[in-house]
Amino acid sequence: MSRVVYDQTPIEFVEGDTLAVAALRNGRHPARGGTLCLAGDCGNCVAIVDGVPWVRTCQTAARPGTVVRRHPSAGHPSPGGPESHAHVAVRHRRADHVVIGNGVGGAAAAAQERAAGPDVLVLDAGDGNEVIGIFDGPTVVVRTADGIDQLHAHHITLATGAAEIHPVCPGNMLAGIYTPKAATALRNAGVDLGRVVTVGAELALLVATADGDRVAAVELADGTRRDCDSVIVELGSSPRDVLARMAPMVPVSVVGSASTPHALPAAPTVGIVCPCGKITVEDLDRVWQKGFCELELVKRASLTGVGTCQGGVCMPHLRAFVADRAGTEPQPFTARPAARQLTLGEAAAGYHIDTFRRTPLHAEHVALGATLDRFGGWFRPWHYGDPVAEYWAVREAVSLGDVSTLGKMIVSGPDVIEMLERLYPNNVHDIKVGRARYVINLNERGHILDDGMILRDDDNRFTLTFTSGGASTAEMWVRDWIETWGLRVHVLDRTVSHAAINVTGPLAAELLGRAGVADGERPGFLQHRRLTVAGVPCHVMRLSFTGEASFELHHQIDRSVELWQALMHLGAPLGIKPHGLQALFGLRCEKGHIIVGQDTELDSSPRRVNMDWAVKFDKPAFIGRDALLRTAPLPDRRRLFGFTMPGPAPLEGSVIRVGGEVVGHVTSSWDSPLLGHAVLLGWQKRVPHVDVVEIDGREARVSRVPFYDAQGQRARA
Amino acid sequence: MTRRANVHAPELACVPLVGWRIVADPSVLDHVRWPKGSMAVRISPDDVFLIGAAEPSVTADAHAIVTPEHGFAGIDLSAAEVIAIAEQHIEWELPSQLPALAQGQVAGVPAKLVRHADGSALLLVACAASNELVDRLNR
Numbered sequence: 135m136s137r138v139v140y141d142q143t144p145i146e147f148v149e150g151d152t153l154a155v156a157a158l159r160n161g162r163h164p165a166r167g168g169t170l171c172l173a174g175d176c177g178n179c180v181a182i183v184d185g186v187p188w189v190r191t192c193q194t195a196a197r198p199g200t201v202v203r204r205h206p207s208a209g210h211p212s213p214g215g216p217e218s219h220a221h222v223a224v225r226h227r228r229a230d231h232v233v234i235g236n237g238v239g240g241a242a243a244a245a246q247e248r249a250a251g252p253d254v255l256v257l258d259a260g261d262g263n264e265v266i267g268i269f270d271g272p273t274v275v276v277r278t279a280d281g282i283d284q285l286h287a288h289h290i291t292l293a294t295g296a297a298e299i300h301p302v303c304p305g306n307m308l309a310g311i312y313t314p315k316a317a318t319a320l321r322n323a324g325v326d327l328g329r330v331v332t333v334g335a336e337l338a339l340l341v342a343t344a345d346g347d348r349v350a351a352v353e354l355a356d357g358t359r360r361d362c363d364s365v366i367v368e369l370g371s372s373p374r375d376v377l378a379r380m381a382p383m384v385p386v387s388v389v390g391s392a393s394t395p396h397a398l399p400a401a402p403t404v405g406i407v408c409p410c411g412k413i414t415v416e417d418l419d420r421v422w423q424k425g426f427c428e429l430e431l432v433k434r435a436s437l438t439g440v441g442t443c444q445g446g447v448c449m450p451h452l453r454a455f456v457a458d459r460a461g462t463e464p465q466p467f468t469a470r471p472a473a474r475q476l477t478l479g480e481a482a483a484g485y486h487i488d489t490f491r492r493t494p495l496h497a498e499h500v501a502l503g504a505t506l507d508r509f510g511g512w513f514r515p516w517h518y519g520d521p522v523a524e525y526w527a528v529r530e531a532v533s534l535g536d537v538s539t540l541g542k543m544i545v546s547g548p549d550v551i552e553m554l555e556r557l558y559p560n561n562v563h564d565i566k567v568g569r570a571r572y573v574i575n576l577n578e579r580g581h582i583l584d585d586g587m588i589l590r591d592d593d594n595r596f597t598l599t600f601t602s603g604g605a606s607t608a609e610m611w612v613r614d615w616i617e618t619w620g621l622r623v624h625v626l627d628r629t630v631s632h633a634a635i636n637v638t639g640p641l642a643a644e645l646l647g648r649a650g651v652a653d654g655e656r657p658g659f660l661q662h663r664r665l666t667v668a669g670v671p672c673h674v675m676r677l678s679f680t681g682e683a684s685f686e687l688h689h690q691i692d693r694s695v696e697l698w699q700a701l702m703h704l705g706a707p708l709g710i711k712p713h714g715l716q717a718l719f720g721l722r723c724e725k726g727h728i729i730v731g732q733d734t735e736l737d738s739s740p741r742r743v744n745m746d747w748a749v750k751f752d753k754p755a756f757i758g759r760d761a762l763l764r765t766a767p768l769p770d771r772r773r774l775f776g777f778t779m780p781g782p783a784p785l786e787g788s789v790i791r792v793g794g795e796v797v798g799h800v801t802s803s804w805d806s807p808l809l810g811h812a813v814l815l816g817w818q819k820r821v822p823h824v825d826v827v828e829i830d831g832r833e834a835r836v837s838r839v840p841f842y843d844a845q846g847q848r849a850r851a
Numbered sequence: 852m853t854r855r856a857n858v859h860a861p862e863l864a865c866v867p868l869v870g871w872r873i874v875a876d877p878s879v880l881d882h883v884r885w886p887k888g889s890m891a892v893r894i895s896p897d898d899v900f901l902i903g904a905a906e907p908s909v910t911a912d913a914h915a916i917v918t919p920e921h922g923f924a925g926i927d928l929s930a931a932e933v934i935a936i937a938e939q940h941i942e943w944e945l946p947s948q949l950p951a952l953a954q955g956q957v958a959g960v961p962a963k964l965v966r967h968a969d970g971s972a973l974l975l976v977a978c979a980a981s982n983e984l985v986d987r988l989n990r
Binding site: 223224225226227228273284286484485486487488489490491492493494496512544546547548550594595622624625626628630631632690691692 | 867869872874875876897898914915916918919920921922937938939940941942944956958959960961977978979980982983987
């Protein structure tokens with residue numbers, strides 16, 4: 135005979151035993167008590183198997199050396215060790231028809247479907263295919279010995295039979311109580327049950343042995359007492375249809391006993407209704423008296439039905455309880471996946487976290503020692519070790535920034551001007567070829583969605599840029615409006631096809647000169663031109679987010695590394711350094727440039743962020759115009775302000791108070807090395823707006839924005 | 852404990868592709884004859900990724916956007932590799948009529964599967980996500 139280890143004691147088992155049967159063969163309850171069904175319906179046999187808790191031992195074959203530990207008598211087992219977290223592979227399979235259950239009903243359904251010709255797959259836990267959930271799709275998720283299968287099926291038939299009803303009475307958590315089928319299975323396996331008493335609805339009380347663990351006798355409703363070692367309780371059955379109640383949008387054909395309405399048992403009067411949560415009839419009464427008088431409410435208020443068995447044991451009794459109190463029989467409650475306990479590895483099988491993209495300069499950043507962070511769907515350099523030094527390189531020399539993540543789009547067509555005029559709140563028709571303009575995007579409510587640039591390439595062709603975070607939805611947004619308006623405009627998203635390097639700082643022009651761009655070739659402020667820089671064809675855009683002269687070099691991604699390395703080499707005598715996001719955010723904060731999504735909120739209008747200048751109401755139509763006109767006369771308490779205060783700069787998100795009352799929060803914060811104090815952006819959402827506020831218990835003063843180079847002379851230099 | 856061996860494909864090479872991107876009126880693209888030996892991937896009715904050809908001319912649409920395209924990388928897959936990858940990494944159903952273009956997530960990464968008549972395929976992915984895709988397929 136082979137042996138398994140049960141609670142640190144080796145016990146023998148017979149070939150074909152499950153762990154539960156092996157335990158019972160050796161005189162042990164597989165868990166700590168409760169009626170056993172040995173059919174996977176209840177949670178009364180769960181234990182820790184080879185380190186994984188909540189395993190149904192009645193569904194797990196005994197194998198030599200398997201280590202089983204009972205759950206603790208109080209509380210829950212720990213989530214499990216590495217066995218619970220281990221990666222589990224997923225396999226996608228397809229079938230026209232899936233039949234769940236291989237009993238009489240399932241076999242008949244499968245035969246019928248096969249006769250009709252389609253590809254039929256039969257799943258049964260006994261064959262190693264344990265269905266743990268049905269999801270929309272429809273997708274049937276199956277636990278197998280090899281991992282998780284996701285079955286994508288067109289039709290699903292449920293033939294899972296019926297579950298035997300467990301007794302609810304005092305003593306129903308003792309060992310030695312079986313359903314009829316469980317008792318038959320044990321007898322067939324040669325397990326000695328001792329003196330057996332079979333009872334039905336007349337059962338009133340289960341009497342414990344002296345040690346309090348096992349059943350010693352039964353008492354019937356008429357007061358009769360019968361001594362025994364084991365009790366078989368026969369109370370009928372209820373449909374095993376939890377999988378059919380799981381995905382309301384998925385049509386599931388239920389056949390056989392699983393589809394048959396079964397009579398409810400008598401309403402429970404005393405005892406544990408929910409063995410998983412040890413919830414008693416008294417507990418149900420308590421929530422009922424508090425007004426939770428529907429099945430779903432009783433379930434949620436008492437947590438009956440949310441445990442291991444997911445209602446497999448308690449549902450008939452819970453329905454009987456509600457039917458008795460309410461006078462009408464409630465339908466079973468909705469079930470939700472998973473119908474079985476899963477390890478974390480199983481739950482995560484086939485799941486992928488979002489993709490974070492890498493710019494073509496990723497390896498360059500790594501080689502330069504950058505600390506990379508996930509930002510706007512990309513891996514981006516947060517800093518290269520010394521963000522303050524990076525800041526000074528921008529303010530006093532020259533620096534490179536990887537802005538490949540910016541949204542980039544080409545639009546072209548006979549209706550492109552009309553489209554852009556409707557899309558943006560500022561004028562587009564008067565942008566000359568070779569010129570660029572800052573723009574904001576509004577939604578129909580006049581709230582800011584994004585911002586970027588419009589660059590005119592020729593009469594009917596433009597390049598649009600968007601923020602890195604907004605790029606992923608920009609194409610959808612633009613296409614949607616073009617389709618809505620029925621305009622003839624072609625759209626091509628270039629976000630992942632073009633890289634961009636921002637050359638910024640007072641020596642940026644000199645660096646471009648060293649890279650082969652003659653003085654007369656460089657575009658002026660808010661101009662753009664196609665030039666060759668260090669041998670690489672670039673679309674050079676003269677913009678500024680940092681507050682210094684800046685040239686964005688947009689180019690094909692396969693030339694990025696070459697261009698970056700050439701610029702770093704040529705710029706070395708000029709003190710060039712790359713800068714990361716940390717320095718960039720500080721630089722733009724000094725200029726008061728907002729970051730959409732950080733400094734704005736979902737309902738931020740241009741007025742609230744002091745950007746009315748970016749809206750031209752003399753245009754006949756643009757998205758958000760009607761809403762802005764309607765709200766313009768209304769008072770608006772919310773306003774984004776600039777603040778200054780002595781350092782250190784408070785954390786972004788810090789509360790802004792006036793007289794102890796909360797009026798807003800800090801959206802951007804930076805200890806300005808150049809100005810020698812902290813500069814902030816933040817909201818005041820109460821009137822009257824005041825000039826002095828309190829942040830972190832310190833005084834901060836409203837300040838004019840921009841904090842640095844108010845005339846913009848350096849950006850234009 | 853990985854309970855099922857993954858399709859392990861360290862030999863799969865994801866290489867950057869060079870081609871042309873053509874966005875034009877769908878009815879115009881319907882009638883363009885692409886050069887022999889090239890592969891035209893019709894990403895959407897108005898959008899083609901053309902591989903293995905010189906700069907195409909789409910004169911019938913004066914506003915067509917024709918531009919070099921370096922943003923994609925590709926993985927050549929045998930028919931068996933397609934089936935194996937689909938089993939582990941593709942939730943959607945592969946097209947049964949070949950050749951065909953299918954688009955969706957592969958191992959959670961947006962991708963395009965250009966299946967040839969013999970069942971082999973070119974798996975297209977944005978260069979920016981190619982490392983992630985290869986990592987996931989080899990994990």
